[in-house]
Amino acid sequence: MEKAVKTDFFSMDRRTFLKVVGAIGASAFLGLHQTEITKALELSKTKIIWLHGAECTGCSESFVDASNPDIVQALNKLSVEIVYHETLLAHQGIFVDGSPANTSELNSEMLLDEAIEEGGYVLVVEGSIPNGPEGSGKYLMIGERTFKEIFEKAAKNANFIVAVGACAAYGGITCGDSDIVDLTDFRGVAFQKEDKNKGMLTVLNIDKPVINIAGCPAHPDWVMLTLAAAILGKIDVNNLDGVVDQYNRPLVFFPANSTMHDNCPRRGYYDTGRLDTELAGPGCLLKVGCKGPYTRSDCGLRKWNGGVSMCTQAGSPCISCCEPGFPDSASPFYQMAEDQPLMASVSAGTIAKVGAGVAVLGVAAHAARRIVFNNEDEKQE
Amino acid sequence: MANKGRHAERHSFMERMAHLTHLISLFILLITGFKIYFGWGFMTYHTALYFHMRFAVMFIVANWIMIPYNIATTELPHCEMCKTGKHSALKHKVSGIFNRFIFGPADAKKSWQIMLNYVGKADYPAITVYDVKNKGYVEKLHPATKFLLPIEGLAVFLIVVTGIVIYSLQWSILGLPISQWLLAVADIIAPIFNMGGIPFMRTIHLLMAYFFVIEVIIHVGIIEFDPKVWKYHKAVFLTGEEDLNDSNYVKLINAEKER
Numbered sequence: 001m002e003k004a005v006k007t008d009f010f011s012m013d014r015r016t017f018l019k020v021v022g023a024i025g026a027s028a029f030l031g032l033h034q035t036e037i038t039k040a041l042e043l044s045k046t047k048i049i050w051l052h053g054a055e056c057t058g059c060s061e062s063f064v065d066a067s068n069p070d071i072v073q074a075l076n077k078l079s080v081e082i083v084y085h086e087t088l089l090a091h092q093g094i095f096v097d098g099s100p101a102n103t104s105e106l107n108s109e110m111l112l113d114e115a116i117e118e119g120g121y122v123l124v125v126e127g128s129i130p131n132g133p134e135g136s137g138k139y140l141m142i143g144e145r146t147f148k149e150i151f152e153k154a155a156k157n158a159n160f161i162v163a164v165g166a167c168a169a170y171g172g173i174t175c176g177d178s179d180i181v182d183l184t185d186f187r188g189v190a191f192q193k194e195d196k197n198k199g200m201l202t203v204l205n206i207d208k209p210v211i212n213i214a215g216c217p218a219h220p221d222w223v224m225l226t227l228a229a230a231i232l233g234k235i236d237v238n239n240l241d242g243v244v245d246q247y248n249r250p251l252v253f254f255p256a257n258s259t260m261h262d263n264c265p266r267r268g269y270y271d272t273g274r275l276d277t278e279l280a281g282p283g284c285l286l287k288v289g290c291k292g293p294y295t296r297s298d299c300g301l302r303k304w305n306g307g308v309s310m311c312t313q314a315g316s317p318c319i320s321c322c323e324p325g326f327p328d329s330a331s332p333f334y335q336m337a338e339d340q341p342l343m344a345s346v347s348a349g350t351i352a353k354v355g356a357g358v359a360v361l362g363v364a365a366h367a368a369r370r371i372v373f374n375n376e377d378e379k380q381e
Numbered sequence: 382m383a384n385k386g387r388h389a390e391r392h393s394f395m396e397r398m399a400h401l402t403h404l405i406s407l408f409i410l411l412i413t414g415f416k417i418y419f420g421w422g423f424m425t426y427h428t429a430l431y432f433h434m435r436f437a438v439m440f441i442v443a444n445w446i447m448i449p450y451n452i453a454t455t456e457l458p459h460c461e462m463c464k465t466g467k468h469s470a471l472k473h474k475v476s477g478i479f480n481r482f483i484f485g486p487a488d489a490k491k492s493w494q495i496m497l498n499y500v501g502k503a504d505y506p507a508i509t510v511y512d513v514k515n516k517g518y519v520e521k522l523h524p525a526t527k528f529l530l531p532i533e534g535l536a537v538f539l540i541v542v543t544g545i546v547i548y549s550l551q552w553s554i555l556g557l558p559i560s561q562w563l564l565a566v567a568d569i570i571a572p573i574f575n576m577g578g579i580p581f582m583r584t585i586h587l588l589m590a591y592f593f594v595i596e597v598i599i600h601v602g603i604i605e606f607d608p609k610v611w612k613y614h615k616a617v618f619l620t621g622e623e624d625l626n627d628s629n630y631v632k633l634i635n636a637e638k639e640r
Contacts, residue, residue, distance in 0.1 A: 273421060329580070
């Protein structure tokens with residue numbers, strides 16, 4: 001009976017909550033406590049504003065594909081009100097002479113403004129925020145406004161912010177190395193790649209708690225559980241010590257003490273030294289560029305598509321999409337990290353080969369000379 | 382410092398032990414490490430890891446305990462001025478150690494002489510210098526060894542700290558989160574190389590392993606291809622003694638006084 005009380009969703013303390021979620025996985029947790037969470041969320045009446053920046057909507061698609069509870073359950077049963085979500089909204093902005101027209105019933109631009117004015121919502125950001133050109137943010141216009149401006153307004157009035165996906169969290173693909181990367185100047189909400197001083201919040205001088213749900217896309221469990229935990233007060237968003245890592249990722253999903261590789265379904269092949277050198281084999285994918293050993297995520301335990309499969313299980317090397325340096329830090333995707341060029345296109349292996357070659361030549365020359373001298377000495381004697 | 386006839390102890394017992402410990406642990410670490418990295422099939426990952434971790438401890442003991450102890454206690458030629466207090470014995474000891482283990486101008490000169498020797502323009506310089514009157518070595522090491530020593534020290538440091546992170550992302554001692562600190566440093570440096578902290582640590586670990594392979598090639602190669610290799614083997618593994626009569630290898634100073 002004691003145990004039953006302790007595992008009750010409502011009486012669970014933060015530590016137990018996180019432990020249980022980590023141990024059994026979000027899907028199982030949500031499955032076990034679906035009714036309670038639904039009830040709790042019904043009581044909470046929390047509003048969510050979900051903004052889309054520079055992104056592919058993959059994270060929304062991932063979220064929509066969630067199961068147990070799925071998105072339909074989430075929208076129909078949970079009274080967490082998604083006030084604004086561009087992909088899911090039925091209507092869009094109506095402009096007359098460059099100004100939003102009509103009312104918020106028919107004009108989502110006005111709906112968004114009204115929701116922001118009311119405040120007291122959770123801001124979910126999907127996609128990065130362009131700061132370019134020259135800090136204007138004009139590389140992403142929604143209606144007549146820059147996304148940077150919309151984000152600024154929404155961020156100021158939000159209770160806290162959840163950055164969903166690699167782009168919103170760290171810039172992701174939009175921050176990938178290119179000729180125009182400085183010009184477009186995409187930023188994550190609180191980070192730009194690994195740099196926490198270059199997030200858009202810093203640019204705008206806004207101080208708000210941010211939780212980063214990494215991934216390309218973000219796992220629906222990660223998003224759902226984080227929102228549920230934060231809204232229900234299972235985690236204190238104003239004191240995230242011990243809940244998130246240095247990149248603001250929830251430790252329960254992105255553990256600091258292990259990597260994806262530790263729980264990879266192909267791990268047994270690594271242990272027995274069966275490392276594939278070509279794709280489509282059954283072995284460990286390390287040599288074909290798998291970044292599992294460098295990636296902090298629970299993909300190997302949680303898996304994707306309703307817990308059925310995951311990247312490496314389906315034959316694709318892990319591309320380390322949960323790490324803040326993604327995609328540059330994981331590129332080329334099909335090359336082992338240790339084989340990547342360190343400087344001037346020279347890899348560790350090449351340095352070793354050249355070094356060993358020079359050493360062997362030097363030693364051979366030294367040896368030849370010593371042997372010749374020895375023979376000459378013997379002749380003289 | 383024993384001087385039995387024309388022999389002198391070049392390598393003390395502790396120096397020989399440190400050398401042997403370093404040698405054994407390094408070979409096991411390289412073999413098991415490359416097995417883990419390349420996936421060689423001659424042993425399982427777990428067996429390789431088991432040996433790798435145990436010999437890593439042995440490697441640390443050799444490099445961070447035995448060798449520093451040997452350096453600090455290395456015997457220098459007797460000095461009358463130290464005995465009489467005419468100059469600081471500590472200062473004399475420190476400068477003696479510095480000269481013995483750090484590559485200096487005299488070593489650069491020797492290196493140049495070795496290069497000239499390749500083209501037949503000079504004699505091969507004596508590697509060691511023995512002070513007969515004061516019964517002690519002034520120089521013990523080949524200039525190439527002295528050149529490699531600080532680099533090797535750095536390599537040992539790097540391979541150990543990166544190894545800690547690879548071993549456990551959460552390794553701590555006395556409550557100090559060492560791995561986390563190391564990763565925090567790596568996370569600052571790694572983006573310069575377009576890498577994350579963990580792959581950066583693994584790459585450095587691999588690079589240092591390659592360094593030790595190259596170092597072994599140089600160190601062992603220079604010695605093993607020498608016509609008088611047995612002398613070295615005997616000295617460094619068994620007796621520790623060097624033949625002072627062999628003028629090709631040892632230069633005697635203050636010898637007149639002895640006679």
